[in-house]
Amino acid sequence: MGKEMVHAFAARGAHVVVASRKLENCEAVATEVAETYGVRALPVGFNVSSWDDCDRLVETVYAELGTVDVLVNNAGLSPLYPSLSEVSESLFDKVVAVNLRGPFRLTAVIGERMAAGDGGSIISIGSIEAIRPQPHALPYAAAKAGLHVLTEGFARAYGPKVRVNTIQAGAFLTDISDNWPEGLQEEMEPKIALGRCAQPHEVVGTVLYLATSASSYTTGACLRVDGGWA
Template sequence: MSRTVLITGASSGIGEAMAHAFAKNGDKVVLTGRRLERLEAVKTDLEAKYQVSVYDYPLDVTKKEMVETVCQTILSEVGPIDILVNNAGLALGLDKFQDYAVEDMLTMLDTNIKGLLLVTRQILPQMVERNSGHIINIGSTAGIYAYAGAAVYSATKAAVKVLSDGIRIDTIDKDIKVTTLQPGIVETPFSQIRFHGNKERAEQVYKGVEALQAEDIADVALYVANQPRRVQISDITIMANQQATGFTIHREV
């Protein structure tokens, strides 16, 4: 049976790959993100390839009023959301905490934690009312293993894990699943954003290692979402083959 899947940060990277995975599965997909032109391009691609219903809505998850308005519009125009994928998130910078740009710190907090909270708070009540739903939150191995230059980013991803656990507890009497996906090194525009557009520096992150691809994480998300009612997968950690912890990576010279 076709489900309605809402994905935040769906304009590129893991979010875009998630959209393809669920659309290929025959699900109705709702794309949200800050770049409308990219969302529209993804929407056109999905509709052409999979002949499914696709909707797109510009959304900046850091803006409270916008989140409230857009989420309520989605619920009114598209209908109930069966699966919410909280994918919107980012890292900015890789400096020692004492040297970090405060604005970068606050942007990570606003996006990775507050954004997830705001969107989930708008979508979860209708899941509770219908006694049905699945929330998939994208965490990171950084939330398990802190690493140098990533104190704040790691803290935000640790918060994603704990928030997921707390929401699962609060909805334990409902037929709602909550899953945290914790990817390791994934080759996406993530590092280019982290280094404020410095493509050469971003490329060094993936040098010498066969990194995960966005499609790998999307495949896992679809697997989690397609389990029978009795199965709730609470957490999955996905790492590259030559990755042992968050930043313990063997690189071929």
């Protein structure tokens, strides 16, 4: 979904930062975006689970671009495990670090700067798992549920100049879905009102709504984009 969002922002004239663990992937997307739309695209390699990396990312972005108008927390990690009792401490900690700790740090530091400046919008990509947790993804669900608390708390902390919202994403066909247990997609789709899982680009409309003045009175909200999950 991240690549789709980057293209959507760049297509509307925004300078973008492409930040992820694999720098070479970020560089490829940044080059493609810059050549296609004529905007500045800054690739940054960083590990969202690292507090220090989050801080370095913020310093790099402000040094290069001067300001941040929109932050999208899009990191996600949901590894498979044999059973709940076999979830290791390291796996649990890693899932929480990527899905909750990193977004907390980035939102805290960038949100503070936004509030001291001209304001902005912060959007986190959550999951329907946060309110409908499944046994195969409980650590992930718990971490994403934590985003709900952060969303309302940060909205209060940094309002009125900063809006903070979360998208509760349903079953999107992304790199995470590539690791779903066999048969899970076929099991889920009959429970979805639209009868299918989502393609990555189908989150873009909601992201743009939350990023722009179209959502000027929306903050502290968790919006479902799940195709009508029953």
